[in-house]
Each structure stands twice: as structure tokens, then as C-alpha cells.
Amino acid sequence: MAEKVDYIPFSQEHHSVSLPQNRAKSSFLTRVVRISAVAAIMLLGIRAVLPSSNFSRLGRAAGCGGHRKLVNDAKLKLPAHYSLPSGDQIPSVALGTWKAAPGQVGDAVKTALKAGYRHIDGAWIYRNEEEVGRAIKESGIDRKDLWLTSKLWNSFHRPEEIEPVLDETLRNLQTSYLDLYLIHW
Known part of the structure; x- marks a missing residue:
């Protein structure tokens, strides 16, 4: 009997893209x-x-x-942004929050947003997502006008670990979605 899984397994049989060789x-x-x-x-x-x-x-x-x-x-x-194949537009400049000191990262985020930044880049491992989330909320800028990027840390690559860590990031950032979720390396 097949094992039930909550994720889609990837194998060579599951994809069948056939572009002409030169176009591919x-x-x-x-x-x-x-x-x-x-x-x-x-x-x-x-x-x-x-x-x-x-x-x-x-x-x-x-x-x-x-x-x-x-x-x-x-x-x-x-350019103010780059257009992605999906039609989404990612702002060309982002504020990165790595190594931002606790107690200061929130002010940096608010200052950047006030100056016109609309892309905030963070990660669970930076341990400052709660402060970043509060600063975004306090800025008063609509979530739909922001691009939020976060990253999945290396110790959470097993399928059953991804969703709980993503949920924690969403809670900390006080948002219901991320625009880009990367695997940190």
C-alpha cells in the first residue's frame, strides 16, 4: 500500500516539458x-x-x-522594479535585515519605508522578524504595496518542517503571505 504524504514527491516521470532543443x-x-x-x-x-x-x-x-x-x-x-514571468514586479532595491541589531532594526525598517523602500529582505535565522513585522505594521504602509522576502533556514528542509517554520515567519512578520520565500544557503 502506498504511503500517504502531504507533499508532492518529485521524480523524473512527473515532468514532461518538451520544447524544441534550440528553444529549450x-x-x-x-x-x-x-x-x-x-x-x-x-x-x-x-x-x-x-x-x-x-x-x-x-x-x-x-x-x-x-x-x-x-x-x-x-x-x-x-529601474524601480523588475518584472517577473508571473507578472509580479519585484522592487529593484531592498533593505536587508541581516545583522541588524535588536532595538535598531525596527527603526531602520521604518526609516527605509519612509524613504520609499518597498522591499524588505529578512530570514528566520536573523532572529529579528518580530521587530521587522512590528515596524512594518507601525509604518502604516499597506501590505499590498510591499514586497517581503524571507528565507527557509538550512536545518528545516524536510517537507514536514517547512510549513511550521513558514507559519512562524508569517506570524512574526504579521502578514498572511510572503512575496518570495527562498531556501537560505
């Missing part, structure tokens, strides 16, 4: 390039992607209001 290769390469570009920006930061001379003109002011020059500099304009 092109689609795959396009995806690899897009994912690599996003990963490079996320991992290395924008300074590694754009010429450093653009940032050197900002000097030390970049951390104290120099961002206005960055936003107004035609050479450094980023």
Missing part, C-alpha cells in the same frame, strides 16, 4: 544569465556591477544624504 537551450541560457545577474547584484552589491568611478563622485556623503545624488545621477538610474 535558449530559454535555459536566458534564465541562467538573468539569475546570475540578480545573484551578482545581491551577493556583490551594486558597486561590483557598476563602475566604481560613479560611486567615488559621491564621496563620504553617500551615507549621509548623498543617496539623492545617486538617485538623480542619470548614469546610475536603476
Whole structure:
């Protein structure tokens, strides 16, 4: 008798996508390039992607209001968002909450939201989701106007562990859904 499971098992027999070989290769390469570009920006930061001379003109002011020059500099304009194949639009700039000190991360989130950020990136392992959730709620910005990203920690990859950890994240962030849930690595 087959074992009942609460998840869909994956096996080679269950998928049957048949694109023409050249289209499949092109689609795959396009995806690899897009994912690599996003990963490079996320991992290395924008300074590694754009010429450093653009940032050197900002000097030390970049951390104290120099961002206005960055936003107004035609050479450094980023799109406000990236359109995903699903039609969703992910804001191109996010506030990351890793290593944000307790008691300060909430203020950072509120300040970022007040400044126009609409993407908050966090993770269960950062241990600050409750404070982030309170700050989002206190900001008064409608949830539908935000993009929330969180991550599943490495010790919770078994199928029966995913939903309880996701539920905890949703409770802590005071929301009913996430826009993006990644596996942390």
C-alpha cells in the first residue's frame, strides 16, 4: 500500500516539458544569465556591477544624504522594479535585515519605508522578524504595496518542517503571505 504524504514527491516521470532543443537551450541560457545577474547584484552589491568611478563622485556623503545624488545621477538610474514571468514586479532595491541589531532594526525598517523602500529582505535565522513585522505594521504602509522576502533556514528542509517554520515567519512578520520565500544557503 502506498504511503500517504502531504507533499508532492518529485521524480523524473512527473515532468514532461518538451520544447524544441534550440528553444529549450535558449530559454535555459536566458534564465541562467538573468539569475546570475540578480545573484551578482545581491551577493556583490551594486558597486561590483557598476563602475566604481560613479560611486567615488559621491564621496563620504553617500551615507549621509548623498543617496539623492545617486538617485538623480542619470548614469546610475536603476529601474524601480523588475518584472517577473508571473507578472509580479519585484522592487529593484531592498533593505536587508541581516545583522541588524535588536532595538535598531525596527527603526531602520521604518526609516527605509519612509524613504520609499518597498522591499524588505529578512530570514528566520536573523532572529529579528518580530521587530521587522512590528515596524512594518507601525509604518502604516499597506501590505499590498510591499514586497517581503524571507528565507527557509538550512536545518528545516524536510517537507514536514517547512510549513511550521513558514507559519512562524508569517506570524512574526504579521502578514498572511510572503512575496518570495527562498531556501537560505
